[in-house]
Amino acid sequence: AQSVTQLGSHVSVSEGALVLLRCNYSSSVPPYLFWYVQYPNQGLQLLLKYTTGATLVKGINGFEAEFKKSETSFHLTKPSAHMSDAAEYFCAVTGAGGTSYGKLTFGQGTILTVHP
Amino acid sequence: DSGVTQTPKHLITATGQRVTLRCSPRSGDLSVYWYQQSLDQGLQFLIQYYNGEERAKGNILERFSAQQFPDLHSELNLSSLELGDSALYFCASSVAPPGSGANVLTFGAGSRLTVL
Numbered sequence: 001a002q003s004v005t006q007l008g009s010h011v012s013v014s015e016g017a018l019v020l021l022r023c024n025y026s027s028s029v030p031p032y033l034f035w036y037v038q039y040p041n042q043g044l045q046l047l048l049k050y051t052t053g054a055t056l057v058k059g060i061n062g063f064e065a066e067f068k069k070s071e072t073s074f075h076l077t078k079p080s081a082h083m084s085d086a087a088e089y090f091c092a093v094t095g096a097g098g099t100s101y102g103k104l105t106f107g108q109g110t111i112l113t114v115h116p
Numbered sequence: 117d118s119g120v121t122q123t124p125k126h127l128i129t130a131t132g133q134r135v136t137l138r139c140s141p142r143s144g145d146l147s148v149y150w151y152q153q154s155l156d157q158g159l160q161f162l163i164q165y166y167n168g169e170e171r172a173k174g175n176i177l178e179r180f181s182a183q184q185f186p187d188l189h190s191e192l193n194l195s196s197l198e199l200g201d202s203a204l205y206f207c208a209s210s211v212a213p214p215g216s217g218a219n220v221l222t223f224g225a226g227s228r229l230t231v232l
Contacts, residue, residue: 034220035226036223041225042225043118043120043206043223043224043225043226044206044208044221044223045118045223046220046221046222049220069184094219102159103149103164103172104149104161104221105161106158106159107158108158109158109159
């Protein structure tokens, strides 16, 4: 079984500041990890994913995330926030095995607000 | 446009009624997933189909049912509706079958159901 905890339901940053959205996971099998973004009145869009290999993963719109197995974390970062980054961000996990493939378990989401 | 089409976008109905939500997956995708997004439960996996066959079930109520047709579109049927069924229902699709690796799910824009 898998679970995801996103620390902080709301994060507020100034434009140009570092964005850090925290995600911790629990998985009984090697995890595949994802970050999705949801803009108002839209579906979820994939930002980046970790499967195997390099633990630092780069995604779209300047976002990246680092898989840290020892900390069971997959935090999302962006060096400089832009107004267009304001959205809700979801961390998700699926397990590398069995019928859990593709069946994403999502965190509760973090709403990112960017101030001018 | 993600390529996953969901209809209707909005639906308002009364308690006790039955509704059908429709999803057309992205061209070439064989897997369809249904998720429910509500304020109190977050994003919850409901059910998964691959090439017409049910592959996994999540937190789907007995009042809900789904199917995937030979042309790969899917329908989610919700019956005996209750106030608590008000939510955003997402369909997602992927090209890979369960068990083949880290599926990337492509989400539709969702169907917002309001039960009065």
